[in-house]
Amino acid sequence: MALPNGIPPCNSVSLAEGSRHGPTSWISITIKEGKNRQVRRMTAAVGHATLRLGRVRIGSVTLDGMKNGDIRNLSKAEIESFTTQSGV
16 A cells, blocks of 8 residues: 655654664554544554554545645535534
């Protein structure tokens, strides 16, 4: 699986950060509903600290093709998908 645009590969971690935390890797986790610090707690439970956390998708809305600082308006269909997913 390729990383989304704008997320560097794990071997680009600085030497200082790499030596402090040891080897690093990227993982992908998909959850339906996140609670406070849920991903950090899940990775800690299996013995791995979360160094960086990035959201790349909410529902059907992704960050594909966007760069840091980019904004865009949601389509009517995207907005409606949020209200139908949450049961409102």
